[in-house]
Amino acid sequence: MKRLLALLPLLLATGCAQIAPGATPADPVDAATLGLVASPVQWPAADWWQRYEDPQLNRLVEQAVAGSPSLLAAQARVAQANAAAAQARTDLLPSVTGNYGLTRQRYSGNYIYPPPLGGSVGTDNRLALDFSYEIDFWGKHRAEHEAALSRVQSAEAEARAAHNLLASAVVRSYLNLQNAFAQQQVIADTVRQREDVAQLTRDRQAAGLDTQVEVKQAESALAAAKVEAVQVQTRLAVGRNQLAALAGGGPELARGIQAAALRRLPLAVPDTLPIELLGHRPDVVAARWRAEAARKDIQSARAAFYPNVNLSAFLGFASLSTGNLLNAGSRMAGIGPAISLPIFEGGRLNAALAGRRAESDLAVADYNDTVLTAVHQVADAVDALRLLGDESQAQTQARAAVEEAYALARDRYRSGLGNYLSVLIAQDGVLQQRRQETDLRLRGYQLDADLAYALGGGYAPDAS
Numbered sequence: 001m002k003r004l005l006a007l008l009p010l011l012l013a014t015g016c017a018q019i020a021p022g023a024t025p026a027d028p029v030d031a032a033t034l035g036l037v038a039s040p041v042q043w044p045a046a047d048w049w050q051r052y053e054d055p056q057l058n059r060l061v062e063q064a065v066a067g068s069p070s071l072l073a074a075q076a077r078v079a080q081a082n083a084a085a086a087q088a089r090t091d092l093l094p095s096v097t098g099n100y101g102l103t104r105q106r107y108s109g110n111y112i113y114p115p116p117l118g119g120s121v122g123t124d125n126r127l128a129l130d131f132s133y134e135i136d137f138w139g140k141h142r143a144e145h146e147a148a149l150s151r152v153q154s155a156e157a158e159a160r161a162a163h164n165l166l167a168s169a170v171v172r173s174y175l176n177l178q179n180a181f182a183q184q185q186v187i188a189d190t191v192r193q194r195e196d197v198a199q200l201t202r203d204r205q206a207a208g209l210d211t212q213v214e215v216k217q218a219e220s221a222l223a224a225a226k227v228e229a230v231q232v233q234t235r236l237a238v239g240r241n242q243l244a245a246l247a248g249g250g251p252e253l254a255r256g257i258q259a260a261a262l263r264r265l266p267l268a269v270p271d272t273l274p275i276e277l278l279g280h281r282p283d284v285v286a287a288r289w290r291a292e293a294a295r296k297d298i299q300s301a302r303a304a305f306y307p308n309v310n311l312s313a314f315l316g317f318a319s320l321s322t323g324n325l326l327n328a329g330s331r332m333a334g335i336g337p338a339i340s341l342p343i344f345e346g347g348r349l350n351a352a353l354a355g356r357r358a359e360s361d362l363a364v365a366d367y368n369d370t371v372l373t374a375v376h377q378v379a380d381a382v383d384a385l386r387l388l389g390d391e392s393q394a395q396t397q398a399r400a401a402v403e404e405a406y407a408l409a410r411d412r413y414r415s416g417l418g419n420y421l422s423v424l425i426a427q428d429g430v431l432q433q434r435r436q437e438t439d440l441r442l443r444g445y446q447l448d449a450d451l452a453y454a455l456g457g458g459y460a461p462d463a464s
Contacts (some may be wrong), residue, residue, distance in 0.1 A: 019305050020350040026364040028291070034375050036275040043280055044451075046458035049171050052445070054260050060247050064170045065163060068250035074159035081463050083156040085148035091141040101109075101126045117320070125325045128316025128332070135311060139173040140303030144188070147296035153462065154267040154289035161282035164457035170246050171449045177239035179442040180232055181259035182236045186434045187229045193430070197423055200414060214420040221424060225431075262445060269385045270450075273378055280456035287367040294360035298421045301356040306348055310338040374454065381451035388444055395440050401435040406430045 045051075049061055065071065102125055109119035136142055198218040204210040244254040278284050313335040319325045342349060406426035413423045452458075 002261060003429075006389060010420055011213055014189065019353065020392060022354065025357065026361040026368075028199060028288075028364055029368040031275050031278060031371075031373050034371070035273055036277060037270045037272050037374065038276075039270070039274050041274045041276065041455070042269050043276075044455055044458045046456055046460075048452040049167060049449070049460055050261055055172075055260060056257055057171065057258060057448075060172050060174060060243060060254070060257075061151065061167050061332070062168055063249065063253070068162075069248075070162050070166065074155075074162040078159050079154070080153040081148070081436070082151040085145065085152050087178050088141070088145040088148040091134070092136065092145060094131060096132075099126070099128055103357070107216075121318045123322055124318075125322055126316065126318045126322060127325060128314045128318070129309075130315040131315075133311045135309045137309060140300050140307045141439055143296045143299035143303065147293040150289045150293035150296060154286045154293065155280040157286035157289060157459075160459050161286060162196075164282060164453060166246070166455040167457065168449060170243065171260065173239065173242050175442055175446050175449065177236065177243060177257065178262065179439065180235040180239055182442065184229070184236065184436060184440040185259075186414070186438055187232055188432070189434070190427075190431050191222070191225045191229060194218070194225050194294070194427060197231045197413075197427065198222050199421060200410075202412075203264065204416075209416055210420065216295040217420060222425065230299055248463060270378075271313035273375060277374060277378060277455065279461050281370075281454075282456060282459045282461075283376055284367070284370050284374050285459075285461050287370040291363040291367045293360050294356070297356045298353070298360055301353040304352070307342070308340045310340075312336060312338060377454040378451070380456050381447055384443075385451060388447065392440055392444075395433070395437050399430075399437050401431045402426065404427040411433040 035382050050058055066076045101124060104121070104123050105118065106121045107113040107117050109115070111118065130296050134141070198215075198221075201210055201215050201218040205212065205215050240254040240257060241251050243257065246255055278288075312332075317327075317330040318332050319330040320329070324330060406423075406429065408428040409422040413420060
């Protein structure tokens with residue numbers, strides 16, 4: 001044993017396989033190159049949708065989060081990652097097992113057993129505690145455990161990302177439904193408006209001022225508006241069904257949703273893109289932990305090139321009969337190292353290492369892509385919100401102008417100074433501008449929701 005232990009350093013130094021050099025590993029993206037700066041920003045709360053002060057929306061989001069299959073699957077993945085981490089930790093600890101074995105056999109008279117044992121029948125008994133411990137000289141199991149812990153962090157961040165995605169989808173679907181309600185009111189006003197003009201045209205035709213052509217044109221415009229009213233009803237039905245599906249229920253769940261007067265929000269837009277974005281986006285955090293796990297996997301794969309030392313020991317009783325198994329003379333004990341030296345593996349270890357390196361590069365590339373997507377989403381929402389005020393002002397002026405044009409055309413037509421074509425053109429302009437104004441008003445809420453999601457949706461990353 002002493003001579004073996006004396007040779008151990010030499011064996012460890014010379015008994016390792018040759019590690020093939022790899023390509024230059026991929027680097028994570030530098031935040032400074034993306035224009036991110038350290039700046040204070042008001043992060044959205046975890047329940048950011050509640051600032052819209054809409055009980056209907058709050059209830060739908062709560063129901064969606066409570067019963068979503070995707071969130072249940074995400075939680076299952078977190079539990080799975082925790083179990084894998086616990087299993088990886090066991091490789092860092094000694095293993096002790098209690099064993100009892102009984103074998104009834106006839107011993108060969110022409111083998112190693114001397115008489116009178118040779119040629120007889122006996123019972124081989126062994127009752128012992130077996131101890132095993134792999135000495136982690138090169139950090140293989142430590143790296144595997146750290147990789148598993150990183151995957152736990154990644155799974156937890158992915159679960160929050162799924163939560164944010166679901167909440168954002170419910171909010172956007174709800175806002176689209178509210179836009180359909182608002183469009184329904186616009187179309188209803190348009191139908192009444194065109195009914196008045198159609199009746200005016202019939203009166204003019206009866207007075208000999210118009211022909212049947214103008215009457216049919218007015219009736220056609222009225223019918224077209226009624227068709228749009230039916231189309232809006234279809235949008236409402238589809239929107240309700242979509243919300244019900246997101247909330248995890250049947251069509252009856254969203255059938256009672258009514259039009260809501262959303263409170264106008266103060267548009268607080270960040271002046272710069274904060275560098276804290278990289279830590280407040282759960283998808284970015286998850287990608288970073290996956291890259292960290294892949295880096296630890298490389299360390300584990302490199303450690304496989306070096307000798308493996310396993311210390312084993314046993315303590316217990318052994319006898320050739322059951323009756324004297326627990327006698328003092330049956331006691332046994334032993335200890336010794338087991339060393340394996342990877343000398344020639346046919347390229348297996350280098351292939352495994354190359355695979356780990358490739359997985360790490362893929363994880364870093366995925367992280368970089370996630371960071372770029374996050375930065376672009378925030379930039380798009382910020383720029384759109386910044387310009388929304390100017391767009392709203394221009395839209396208000398456009399609607400006021402077309403409303404005045406329609407009023408003048410209708411008055412001239414009523415007094416016999418204009419023609420129906422001018423009224424029809426003005427009617428179409430009024431409908432278009434009212435619909436655009438309605439879309440623009442709801443778009444402000446949608447952009448606000450987009451910004452809340454892009455900023456992480458209230459995600460508070462773990463301090464680790």
